[in-house]
Amino acid sequence: MSTDIHSTAVVSPSAQIGVDVRIGPYVVVGDEAIIGDGTFLESHVVIKDYTELGSNNHVHPHAVLGGEPQHTAYKGETTYTRLGDNNQIRECVTIHRGTAQGAGETTIGSNCMFMAYAHIAHDCVVGDNVIMANAVNLAGHVEVGRNVIISGMSAVQQFIRIGEYAFLGGASGYKLDVPPFMLAHGVRGMLFGPNLIGLKRNGFDSTACKALKKAYKIIFRSGLKRESGLEKVEQEIQGIPQVDRLLEFIRESKNGVTPDHKQRHCSSDS
The missing domain is CATH 1.20.1180.10 (Udp N-acetylglucosamine O-acyltransferase, C-terminal domain)
Structure with missing residues (x-):
């Protein structure tokens, strides 16, 4: 299958487009962006400048990847957003690039699913096999380990770490680190012991x-x-x-x- 770019898409001449890529109607791909092989950008997706996608990613309508950070100190510096392979990015997901004050990049692993309206802020690091349900919000500089599940409408405060294989319940807020392998829940997130069901499944x-x-x-x-x-x-x-x-x-x-x-x-x- 050859690369297919819809006639209404706007793709920067400096962007790198892989093979077998599908770019749908009204998609915008910014300067120095990299779109990996086999990736599918559905209609109205925006891939901002300096955003890199690995292979076989599927980005659903109205998602915006690599947007400018919502940080008062950001002055237009060149910073990056990098995603791995085989990620499912659902409708209206937003992922912001890094800041000069932070790591300079936001990094997403592979085989993740980010459900509709999820938000990943500047300088976050998200590992492989992470699932973020609808309307989950990560503030800046959050680190999420591999195989983490964060349930819908939860929010994680800036600089917090979520350890690998943790399960975070929905409609919850997290202002302290959540250790790996644990189950957390509550309006003000608390621990409820090891995530035994999730661990056995893995x-x-x-x-x-x-x-x-x-x-x-x-x-x-x-x-x-x-x-x-x-x-x-x-x-x-x-x-x-x-x-x-x-x-x-x-x-x-x-x-x-x-x-x-x-x-x-x-x-x-x-």
Whole structure:
């Protein structure tokens, strides 16, 4: 199949268009944009300047990728938006480019699905196999690990990290880091233990799931101070890579970690 560009599309002469690309009616492709092989841009899609799409992406009508960041310090600097392969970008999704004050680029992995009206702000880093449901909003500089699911109408505050394989419930707000492998929910997002259903669906064995469940109880429900809880987990649970990753993520957190829902009145460092 050869590349097919509709007669009403506006494609910059400096854009690079791969093979087997379909560009629909009234699409706009900006300067220095890169559209990878096999990608389908449906009608009225806007691909802004310096936006790179890998292969086999499907972008639905009225999505805008690589828009200028909603950042008061942005003065038109050359910054980037980069997407991997095999992503499904649904109607009216917006993804903004990076800022000079941040990483200079917004980066999206491969095999993601962003449902209608989802928004990814400047300088975000989103891993592979991420699903963001309708009207999810990521503020600037958010990091989302691989295989994360964020349910509809949820919002994540700037600079927050969401660890891999986490599941975030809908209509929720997140202002602290959500550790990997965890389930979070609530208007003010709280933890509800490991994401056991999601972990099993992704092939985690019972040993890893039981270890994460035990580690969670020690860290978040034992009443120990945070570092004491982490040290106790290190002593009692060894040889489980997922537990090691959980401890690493918590120790690296600069924002604080989302608390357990039963400890909602406690400090995230308690």
